[in-house]
Amino acid sequence: MTSLGSNLGEFGSNDKGYYWKLPNGLIFQWGDNTGQQSQYSKKIYSFPIPYKSNVFMIATEPKGYIGVQANKTAHSASVENLKQFSLYVGEYRNMYWFAIGN
16 A cells, blocks of 8 residues: 555555545545456456445446447446445456446
8 A cells, every 4th residue: 555645645456456545535446357257247346445435436448449339348337335346248358447436
């Protein structure tokens, strides 16, 4: 864990991904699922650190496939609880994910 100073908050990482905690309580977290999931499957993952109150949003993006057809990139993410989220992947199973909460 690395501290960037009181104005920038705290940045850290672990085997689950990366996080940035701002002094106002907002937390950004991100990572990828590379090599951890089969095509057309759903899997539950843990956030690098748990959120304390809310998860405002989670988004996904196919990893390494710029400009692909939308029907070949079916994917979604949903929040399971303050500690976990699930990813559904389609044809392209390697995904980046990004979440914001507090």
